[in-house]
Amino acid sequence: MIFVEVKEQEGLDRALKRFKKKIERVRVLKQARARMHYVKPTMRRKAERARAIYRSKMQMREV
Incomplete structure (x- = not known):
């Protein structure tokens, strides 16, 4: 448990x-x-792949 x-x-x-x-x-x-x-494993992999593609596109834009 978190306390503050x-x-x-x-x-x-x-x-x-x-x-x-x-x-x-x-x-x-x-x-x-x-x-x-x-979330089905295939849908999870599909989302991870889409996220990776998005990240790579954003990195290409910065360079």
Whole structure:
């Protein structure tokens, strides 16, 4: 479980921001969303391939 202590003279917004950062690092939300629905292995590979193609196109544009 993730805990964030609110320090003295620290606003709640700042503590909430630190909490969100910790969650991102642990990738809890990403894993939870991925597990909400079953994705067939073939569809997962297809999405990974599409993401790789997109990334390579973006890298080619930068160069």
